[in-house]
Amino acid sequence: MRVVAAMSGGVDSSVVAALLVEQGHDVIGVHMKLHDAPTHPSTADPRMAKRCCGLDDALDARQVADRMGIDIFEVVDAAATKPFGFTPYYPGPGLGGHCIPIDPFYLTWKAREYGLHTRFIELSGEVNQAMPEYVLSKLMDGLNVRGKPLNGSKVLVLGIAYKKNVDDMRESPSVEIMELIEAKGGIVGYSDPHVPVFPKMREHHFDLSSEPLTVETLQAYDAVILATDHDKFDYELIRTHAKVIVDSRGKYRTPEAHIIKA
DSSP, rough: HHHEEEEEEOOOOHHHHHHHTHHHHHHHHEOOOOOSSSHHTTHHHHHHHHHHHHHHHHHHHHHHHHHTEEEEHHHHHHTTTTTSSOOOOOSSSSSEEEEEEEETHHHHHHHHHHOOOHHHHHHHHHHTTEEEEHHHHHHHHHHHHHOOOOOTTEEEEESSSSTTTTTOTTOHHHHOOOOOHHHHTTTEEOOOOOOSBBOOOOOOOOBBBBOOOOOOHHHHEEEEEOOOOOOTSSSHHHHHHSSSSSSOOOOOOSSTTEEEEO
């Protein structure tokens, strides 16, 4: 097991590291000693704020690129060939997890106690939180091309965990997309190899189980939304048999009539 030794509030990280080594752990990093306890949790804020704002920039760029007929994923790929000074952020269906959607706004909340407003973080949050609505609009566009309204259409959401290859549902934008589809009269299902049954959640409620990803399942739905790009998905099967694919993860780079970039 590999462990990174971190410390806070006057605890010497070398002591922590030595104890971990004694217990048989492989310590791969020892962080600097902080002078007090409040500094330790505060280190998450700038890291998460940077990622939140970076994603906001990618999401804004995606919408501009879409209007211009440019593939934003290809743009980011090309920009990432620069060997230094650039961190690639790829757009998705919205923020998820327990860090990026939450931690930067602790800083925003705390700043208000001191009469300050973290406007850039708040604006980034607004852009990120609007992404499920953007994906919904792309779904409606894709259905309209086929002469179908969303009301009464069957939509399969592929991946409801907040990121690939895990079962973590915290703050997952996929769930908000599912709720938006239902609110418009759509009939929603999901397929996620890591989430066999929709779990009990604080704010979201669906009495659903994961659909098997088969030819028959794909053909039974009017559209699919690729919300979380798990490695276990058979993307060629999806490409071949889905009627409409709303791709929010840039998995399909070759343009096809039934693939909608979102």
